[in-house]
Amino acid sequence: MIDVQKITKNYGAVEAVKEVSFSAADGRITALLGPNGAGKSTSLRILSTVARPDSGNAWVAGVDVVYDPMTVRQRIGVLPHNSGLYSRLTGIENIRYYGRLQGIETQQLEERIALLVEQLAMGEFCSRRTAGFSQGQQIKIALARALIHDPQHIILDEPTNGLDVMATRALREIVLNLRSQGKCILFSSHIMQEVDALCDHVIVISSGLVRFDGSISDFRALAGTASLEDAFVQIAGLGETP
Amino acid sequence: MSGFSIVFVKEFIDNLRDRRTLFSSFSIAVIGPIFFVAAMVFVLDRALGESDDAITFAVVGAPFAPQLMNYLERQNTQITTLVSEDPQQSVTQGEHSLVLVIQPSYSKRYQQGNTNTLTLIHDSSELSSTRRNLAQLRRYINEYANTTGRLRLWMRGIDPNISNPIRTQELDVASPAARALSLLASLPYFLVLVVFMGGFYLAIDTTAGEREHGSMEPLLIQPISRTQLVLGKMSATAAFGMISLVIFLISLYFSLPFVPFERIGMALDIGLGQIMSILIISAPLVLFAAALLTLVASFAKSYKEAQTYLAFVILVPTLPLIVAQLMNVETSLVVMLVPSLSQAILMADLIKGETIVLYQALISMLTTLVYTTGLTTLAVGLYRRERILG
Numbered sequence: 001m002i003d004v005q006k007i008t009k010n011y012g013a014v015e016a017v018k019e020v021s022f023s024a025a026d027g028r029i030t031a032l033l034g035p036n037g038a039g040k041s042t043s044l045r046i047l048s049t050v051a052r053p054d055s056g057n058a059w060v061a062g063v064d065v066v067y068d069p070m071t072v073r074q075r076i077g078v079l080p081h082n083s084g085l086y087s088r089l090t091g092i093e094n095i096r097y098y099g100r101l102q103g104i105e106t107q108q109l110e111e112r113i114a115l116l117v118e119q120l121a122m123g124e125f126c127s128r129r130t131a132g133f134s135q136g137q138q139i140k141i142a143l144a145r146a147l148i149h150d151p152q153h154i155i156l157d158e159p160t161n162g163l164d165v166m167a168t169r170a171l172r173e174i175v176l177n178l179r180s181q182g183k184c185i186l187f188s189s190h191i192m193q194e195v196d197a198l199c200d201h202v203i204v205i206s207s208g209l210v211r212f213d214g215s216i217s218d219f220r221a222l223a224g225t226a227s228l229e230d231a232f233v234q235i236a237g238l239g240e241t242p
Numbered sequence: 243m244s245g246f247s248i249v250f251v252k253e254f255i256d257n258l259r260d261r262r263t264l265f266s267s268f269s270i271a272v273i274g275p276i277f278f279v280a281a282m283v284f285v286l287d288r289a290l291g292e293s294d295d296a297i298t299f300a301v302v303g304a305p306f307a308p309q310l311m312n313y314l315e316r317q318n319t320q321i322t323t324l325v326s327e328d329p330q331q332s333v334t335q336g337e338h339s340l341v342l343v344i345q346p347s348y349s350k351r352y353q354q355g356n357t358n359t360l361t362l363i364h365d366s367s368e369l370s371s372t373r374r375n376l377a378q379l380r381r382y383i384n385e386y387a388n389t390t391g392r393l394r395l396w397m398r399g400i401d402p403n404i405s406n407p408i409r410t411q412e413l414d415v416a417s418p419a420a421r422a423l424s425l426l427a428s429l430p431y432f433l434v435l436v437v438f439m440g441g442f443y444l445a446i447d448t449t450a451g452e453r454e455h456g457s458m459e460p461l462l463i464q465p466i467s468r469t470q471l472v473l474g475k476m477s478a479t480a481a482f483g484m485i486s487l488v489i490f491l492i493s494l495y496f497s498l499p500f501v502p503f504e505r506i507g508m509a510l511d512i513g514l515g516q517i518m519s520i521l522i523i524s525a526p527l528v529l530f531a532a533a534l535l536t537l538v539a540s541f542a543k544s545y546k547e548a549q550t551y552l553a554f555v556i557l558v559p560t561l562p563l564i565v566a567q568l569m570n571v572e573t574s575l576v577v578m579l580v581p582s583l584s585q586a587i588l589m590a591d592l593i594k595g596e597t598i599v600l601y602q603a604l605i606s607m608l609t610t611l612v613y614t615t616g617l618t619t620l621a622v623g624l625y626r627r628e629r630i631l632g
Contacts, residue, residue: 045459045631048463049463050459050462050463050628050631051628051631052628070465070467071465073463073464073465074465076463078460078463080456080459080460081456081459082456083456084455084456084457084458084459084460084461085457086252086256086455086457087455088256088257088259088260089252089255089256089259097248097252098460098464100243100248101245101248101249101461101464101465101466102464102465103465142460145460146460
C-alpha cells in the first residue's frame with residue numbers, strides 16, 4: 001500500500017508538484033499518467049526517499065518516507081528511468097551488488113538470483129558484461145535488480161521507454177505476474193495505450209496537479225470519447241495550450 | 243558484509259576491469275622513477291663527462307708539427323692521422339667529430355717565432371661528447387703554446403710573467419653533486435603526483451561517472467547510509483592511490499641503484515627501511531587525496547566536467563612544494579601542518595639519508611588525517627543533499 005497525502009515540492013520558482021494526493025493498493029497496477037514534466041518523476045523520487053517533499057506526507061506500507069527512509073528502501077523496488085547498469089560488471093554482478101546492499105545473506109541471495117534469472121529468462125546473457133546489452137536485456141537486469149529483495153512495492157518509472165514490441169510484451173507479462181502475487185505496483189508512463197493494456201487504476205497528473213483518479217472505465221466514461229488519446233489530452237488539460 | 247565494504251569491493255573490482263583506468267593510475271608510478279633515473283644519469287654524464295676516457299680527434303698535416311704531435315700524443319688522447327683534401331667535409335658528413343688542421347707553413351713560422359694558427363673543425367649543433375673533446379684539446383694546445391711562449395721569453399732573458407699582467411681563475415661552486423641533488427629534490431613532486439594520479443579516475447568514476455550513467459539514483463534508493471556509501475567509494479579511490487604509491491616505491495627502489503652517485507662522492511643508499519618509512523608517512527596523504535578528489539568530483543555531473551576540475555585539483559598539492567623550494571623552506575614544525583608539503587619534505591630528508599624527527603612525522607600524519615576527516619564530512623554532507631541527483 002502506497003499512500004500520498006498533499007505533497008508539494010518546489011525546485012526554485014518551479015512548482016513541480018502541488019498538493020498531490022493518491023494511493024496505490026496491493027494486488028493492483030496503478031498508473032501514474034502524465035505528459036513529460038508533469039511531476040511524475042518528482043512524485044516517484046519522493047516515494048523512493050531520494051527527494052523530500054516541502055510539505056505533505058507519503059507512506060509506504062504505513063512507513064513515512066521522510067522519517068524512516070531506510071525501512072522504506074527495504075520495502076520498495078525501483079526500476080529507474082534509465083537502467084543505470086554498470087557496464088564493466090556482468091548482469092549477475094549488477095544484481096548481486098544490489099542484493100548485498102539490501103543485506104541479503106549470500107546463500108539466500110544466490111538462490112534468489114537463480115530464481116529471477118529463470119523467471120525473467122535471462123540465462124543466455126546474464127553472465128556477460130552488460131556493455132552492449134540490448135534495451136530489453138538491460139531492462140530485465142535492472143528489473144531483477146529492483147526485485148532482488150522481493151519487495152512488496154514496485155515502482156516502475158517509464159519502463160517501456162525504448163523497448164521493442166517483444167520486450168514490451170515480456171515486461172507486461174512480468175508485471176501482470178507480479179500483480180498476481182499481490183504486489184503493489186506503481187507504474188509511471190506518458191503512453192495512454194500502454195496504461196490501457198496493463199493498469200487497473202489511473203492517476204492523471206499534469207502541471208503538478210492530479211486531474212483524474214479512478215478506474216480505466218471511469219476514465220473513458222468521463223472523457224466521453226472513444227479515443228483514449230483524446231481523453232488523455234482533454235483531462236490532462238493539454239488541449240488548452242496549442 | 244557492511245555497506246561500506248560492499249561498495250568498496252564493487253568499486254575496486256569494477257575499476258580493476260578498466261584498462262584505461264589502470265593505465266592512467268599506475269603508468270606514472272612505474273615509469274616515473276625510471277624516467278627520473280635516466281634524467282639523473284644523463285645529467286651526471288654531461289656534468290662529469292667520461293672523465294677517464296681519452297679524447298678522440300683527427301689531425302690533418304701532422305708531419306708539419308712533430309713536436310706538437312709528440313706533446314699531444316703524450317696526453318690522454320687518441321689521435322687519427324688524416325690525409326684529407328677537405329677536412330671540413332669530413333666533419334659535416336659525420337666521419338669525424340673533431341679535426342685539428344695544421345698548415346704546411348707551421349714549421350717554418352715556428353722557427354721564425356711567428357704566430358701559428360691552428361684550426362679546430364667541429365659542429366657545435368651536435369650534442370654528444372664533442373664539446374668535451376673540443377674543450378680538452380683546446381686546453382692542451384693552449385698549454386703547449388704557453389709553455390713554448392714562456393721558453394722563448396726566458397731564452398731572451400725576459401721574465402715571462404711580464405706578458406701576463408692579469409690572470410683569472412674560476413671556481414664553480416655548483417659541483418656536479420649539487421646539480422644532481424637539485425634533481426633529486428624533484429622526487430617528492432613525483433610522490434605527490436603519483437598519490438593523486440592513482441585515485442584520479444576512480445574518484446571520477448565513482449561519483450560523476452555514476453551520475454552520468456544514471457546509476458546514482460537507483461544506488462541512493464538502496465538501504466545504505468550515505469556515510470557508508472561515501473566511505474566505500476573513497477576507500478576504493480584510496481586503495482588505488484595506495485597501490486600506485488607502492489608501485490612507485492618499488493620502481494624507485496630498483497631503479498635508483500642505476501644512478502652513479504658514487505661518481506659525485508655521494509653514498510645514496512635507499513634501503514627497505516627508508517622505503518617503508520616513506521610509505522608510512524605518505525599513507526595519510528593517500529587518504530587525503532582520496533577525500534579531496536572524491537569531494538571535488540562529486541560536484542561534477544559528467545566525466546568531462548570532473549576531469550576539468552580534478553586536473554586543477556592535482557596542481558594544488560604541488561603549489562606548496564614549489565613555494566617551499568623557491569623560499570628554501572627547511573624542515574620545521576609549521577611545515578608539518580601542511581599536507582603534501584610535509585610529506586614531500588620528510589621524503590626528501592629520508593632520501594638524503596637524514597634522520598627524521600619522530601614527533602614531526604607524527605604531527606604530519608595527524609594533521610593530514612584531520613584535514614581528511616573534514617573533507618570526508620563535507621562529502622557525506624553533499625550526498626545527503628538532493629542536489630546530488632541533479
